[in-house]
Amino acid sequence: MRSVWITRYGGPEVLDVRETGEASPGPGEVRVRVKAAGLNFSDVMARLGLYTDGPKPPMVVGYEASGVVDALGEGVSEVKLGDRVLALAPSGCQAEAVVLPSHRTFAMPDDMTFEEGAALPVNYLTAYHVLFRLGHLRRGQSLLVHMAAGGVGMAVLQLARTVPDVTVFGTASAAKHDLIRQAGCEHPIDYRVLDYVAEVERLTGGRGVDLVIDPLGGPDWRRGYSLLRPAGLLVLCGFSNLATGERRNAFRALWQLARMPRFSPLRLMNDNRGVAGVYLGALWDEVDLMAGQLLAVLELFRQGKVRPRVDTVFPFARAADAHRRIQERKNVGKVVLVPG
Amino acid sequence: MRCVSIPRPGGPEVLEVREVPDPVPGPGQVRVRVRAAGLNFAEVMARMGLYPDAPKLPAVMGYEISGVVDALGEGVGGPEPGSRVLALTRFGGHAEAVVVSSSQAVVMPDAMTFEEAAALPLNYATAYHMLFEVGHLERGQSILVHMAAGGVGIALVQLARTVPEVTIFGTSSASKHEVLRSEGCHHPIDYRSKDYAAEVRRLTNGRGVHLVLDPLGGADWRKGYALLRPAGLLVAYGFANIASGERRSWFRLAGQALRVPRFSPLALMNENRGLAGVNLGHLWGEVELLMSEIRSVVELYRAGAVRPRVDSTYPFARAADAHRRIQERKNVGKVLLVP
Numbered sequence: 076m077r078s079v080w081i082t083r084y085g086g087p088e089v090l091d092v093r094e095t096g097e098a099s100p101g102p103g104e105v106r107v108r109v110k111a112a113g114l115n116f117s118d119v120m121a122r123l124g125l126y127t128d129g130p131k132p133p134m135v136v137g138y139e140a141s142g143v144v145d146a147l148g149e150g151v152s153e154v155k156l157g158d159r160v161l162a163l164a165p166s167g168c169q170a171e172a173v174v175l176p177s178h179r180t181f182a183m184p185d186d187m188t189f190e191e192g193a194a195l196p197v198n199y200l201t202a203y204h205v206l207f208r209l210g211h212l213r214r215g216q217s218l219l220v221h222m223a224a225g226g227v228g229m230a231v232l233q234l235a236r237t238v239p240d241v242t243v244f245g246t247a248s249a250a251k252h253d254l255i256r257q258a259g260c261e262h263p264i265d266y267r268v269l270d271y272v273a274e275v276e277r278l279t280g281g282r283g284v285d286l287v288i289d290p291l292g293g294p295d296w297r298r299g300y301s302l303l304r305p306a307g308l309l310v311l312c313g314f315s316n317l318a319t320g321e322r323r324n325a326f327r328a329l330w331q332l333a334r335m336p337r338f339s340p341l342r343l344m345n346d347n348r349g350v351a352g353v354y355l356g357a358l359w360d361e362v363d364l365m366a367g368q369l370l371a372v373l374e375l376f377r378q379g380k381v382r383p384r385v386d387t388v389f390p391f392a393r394a395a396d397a398h399r400r401i402q403e404r405k406n407v408g409k410v411v412l413v414p415g
Numbered sequence: 416m417r418c419v420s421i422p423r424p425g426g427p428e429v430l431e432v433r434e435v436p437d438p439v440p441g442p443g444q445v446r447v448r449v450r451a452a453g454l455n456f457a458e459v460m461a462r463m464g465l466y467p468d469a470p471k472l473p474a475v476m477g478y479e480i481s482g483v484v485d486a487l488g489e490g491v492g493g494p495e496p497g498s499r500v501l502a503l504t505r506f507g508g509h510a511e512a513v514v515v516s517s518s519q520a521v522v523m524p525d526a527m528t529f530e531e532a533a534a535l536p537l538n539y540a541t542a543y544h545m546l547f548e549v550g551h552l553e554r555g556q557s558i559l560v561h562m563a564a565g566g567v568g569i570a571l572v573q574l575a576r577t578v579p580e581v582t583i584f585g586t587s588s589a590s591k592h593e594v595l596r597s598e599g600c601h602h603p604i605d606y607r608s609k610d611y612a613a614e615v616r617r618l619t620n621g622r623g624v625h626l627v628l629d630p631l632g633g634a635d636w637r638k639g640y641a642l643l644r645p646a647g648l649l650v651a652y653g654f655a656n657i658a659s660g661e662r663r664s665w666f667r668l669a670g671q672a673l674r675v676p677r678f679s680p681l682a683l684m685n686e687n688r689g690l691a692g693v694n695l696g697h698l699w700g701e702v703e704l705l706m707s708e709i710r711s712v713v714e715l716y717r718a719g720a721v722r723p724r725v726d727s728t729y730p731f732a733r734a735a736d737a738h739r740r741i742q743e744r745k746n747v748g749k750v751l752l753v754p
Contacts, residue, residue, distance in 0.1 A: 208646060209689060211551045296680050305701050306548055308691070311680045337677040340636045340651035343692030349549060351648065351689025352680065358687055361645050 078135045078170035079394045079412065084124030087395035087402075089132075098174045100148035105177045107162045111193035111388070112169045113139040114410045115226070116290070116315055117356065119402050125317055125328075129356075130166060137168030137412075138356070141183060141192030151177045159183040161192050163369070165359050169394070171414045178362065181369055184377050194226070194383035194409035199372040200365060201355055202230035205310045208368070209351045210286045217242040218286040219275055219302060221295070223260055224251035224407045227312065231288060232258040233381040234372075244284065246271050254407050258384075272298050283307065292316045293331035300336065305347040312353045384408030390415025418510035419734045419752060422473040424464030427735035427742070438507075438514040440488035445517050447500060451533035451728070452508045453479040454750045455566065456630075456655060457696065459742050465657065468696045470506055477508025477752075481523065481532030491517045499523045501532035503540075503709070505699055509734070511754045519702065521709060524717050531716075534566070534723035534749035539712040540705050541695050542570035545628055545650045548708065549691045556625040557582040559615055559642060561635070562655065563600055564591035564747045571628055572598045573721040574712075584624065586611050594747050598724070612638045623647065632656045633671040640678070645687040652693040724748030 076097045082089050100106045118136045121129050130136075144158045154160065160180040167173055183192050206212045212235060220231045223245025235241050236259040245260040252263035262278055264271045275284060285306070287299035290313030300309050316331050338350050358365060375381045386406040389397040390413055397410050420433045440446045458476040461469035469476065481501045484494050494500055500520040504513050523532045546552045552575060560571045563585025575581045576599040585600040592603035602618055604611045615624060625646070627639035630653030640649045657671045678690055698705055715721045726746040729737040730753055737750050 204646070208551065209648075292680070305698055306544070306704070308689075311684045314681070314684075335680055337679055338683075338690060339675055339677045340632070340649070340690060340692055341654070341675055343690055344651050344653075344694045345692065345697065347692060347694055347697050349648070349689060349691030350678075350680070350683060351691075352683030352685070352687060353646075354684045354687055357685060358645055364646065 076171035087398040102149040104148040106146035107142040108145040109142040110189035139196040140168040198226040198230040216285040219244040294334040297336040308349040416511035427738040442489040444488040446486040447482040449482040450529035479536035538566040538570040558626040634674040637676040648689040
């Protein structure tokens with residue numbers, strides 16, 4: 076089978092499609108013939124070597140795929156050959172086939188396309204976890220989401236809309252404002268032209284917001300914290316500021332790290348505020364939590380309340396272009412890889 | 416009217432009962448003839464000169480009272496004079512009469528005593544806020560409550576029990592374990608004879624807990640953080656470790672302050688953990704939120720799910736003994752002052 080390999084740390088050119096033998100499912104496992112696989116910012120970070128605790132190259136990454144079950148291991152009864160499923164794995168999904176425990180597959184709704192299926196798990200799990208498990212978004216509250224037109228951003232907008240009277244502020248470049256407005260972002264803010272902190276303060280009469288969702292990192296975490304209302308929560312869900320160039324840049328990384336705030340409980344107490352981190356890659360062992368949230372999202376899909384937005388579909392051979400699209404923040408919604 | 420005044424920072428002996436004129440309710444306010452008033456750790460800290468939000472001394476402290484409405488200000492529709500109410504007040508509660516905004520007075524259920532009512536507002540609002548507004552306690556989760564036999568501790572245990580299948584670990588000295596167990600704490604831990612962190616790890620097979628509620632501060636915040644499961648939250652809501660003697664000690668203060676951890680966002684992210692701080696004294700701007708939380712607790716009282724536990728009741732003249740009881744951590748439940 077063919078897979079997308081990160082052959083070494085570096086720019087998009089280090090990606091390569093290679094042929095390897097196909098694995099067979101062991102007891103309790105299934106093999107999924109991949110129709111589409113999701114690409115995430117974290118894959119770009121892994122390619123750049125910015126995940127110190129991740130696997131080392133050469134490696135195949137990819138947390139999520141959609142496809143058809145084509146082999147069953149011993150003792151698997153709840154999944155059948157030919158089932159259309161979503162697959163969630165710690166790595167290895169950007170391949171023609173992936174073998175994984177059957178409880179990490181989820182039946183796809185009939186009217187969901189494979190591209191939508193591949194676009195759903197990571198973004199919607201992250202968004203659901205942030206809004207309803209770490210935060211608990213309720214009627215009348217307000218939130219600020221960065222990279223609102225990105226994969227997680229769009230999922231946040233759609234899920235926030237399922238709660239009545241929520242006011243959403245979102246940062247994105249001006250070209251994407253129409254799209255995020257349609258998805259439910261009441262106040263799109265062009266962070267390239269305006270100071271988003273001043274803008275949110277202006278629009279809220281200085282009161283700030285209940286929830287800030289920040290995948291940018293570094294000094295933005297400090298700025299987001301300053302926007303919180305009492306009992307508000309800042310969610311740290313990435314550090315994309317580390318990865319704005321094509322290659323790892325030690326100077327930029329150090330500069331970003333140096334301007335990162337550190338949080339003291341005393342300060343949090345004084346301010347009645349909270350800070351929480353989320354890294355889905357380290358939540359794989361919380362199977363019940365993840366499964367419950369994914370099933371909740373699939374139910375919302377069936378009700379027509381959420382629909383993953385696919386930005387672009389690239390064949391494996393053009394994985395480098397797919398990485399560039401995300402890294403340059405050109406995507407609106409999900410970038411998907413297909414075996415092609 | 417008489418009130419309990421803190422004339423200057425010092426030990427419990429500085430407290431004195433003074434006579435002052437009755438307050439008069441302004442527009443939107445009611446006057447409550449106090450039957451019982453709650454005493455909290457914050458007032459002990461204020462007496463020691465360690466509470467930055469206290470009014471300038473001399474001052475009358477006291478955040479919560481129960482009593483009977485005896486005068487209405489202009490434009491107040493209720494509660495009617497004669498109503499039994501509990502109320503939140505920003506200072507001034509340790510007195511025979513208190514004036515509060517009518518929206519800060521809640522009519523008491525008939526079955527509730529004045530002692531229970533004075534024991535309710537602050538402890539239960541704090542506990543409710545932490546479990547259900549800041550935290551998000553759900554079926555099947557586990558929590559660690561420090562000072563579990565204290566006022567907020569018991570409220571946390573009772574409120575956590577309203578969620579199905581929650582497992583509660585609570586620290587307190589051994590003599591209070593029976594009471595804790597009867598309130599619903601599954602695993603009382605004697606922090607004096609055992610390392611509570613090791614004990615929680617042992618009892619959870621190393622998995623830890625979803626929520627840690629820590630009013631101790633300093634080095635305990637780091638210990639509690641280390642006990643969190645993925646998606647877990649440490650809620651810091653006090654710094655009792657700096658007030659374990661009777662008087663202010665700059666040495667102890669400095670030692671504890673140095674041990675306050677500062678958490679890196681990268682660690683929070685990699686570990687899927689969260690931190691939050693709660694200081695009800697800084698939530699007066701959100702008093703509507705606090706009152707809605709108190710009303711939720713009063714409903715739970717009506718349903719028989721919670722019952723404030725009164726530790727002891729002291730007349731104003733013995734306020735010093737009441738302070739000592741809290742400071743020496745002898746109380747199990749609320750310490751009250753009565754006129």
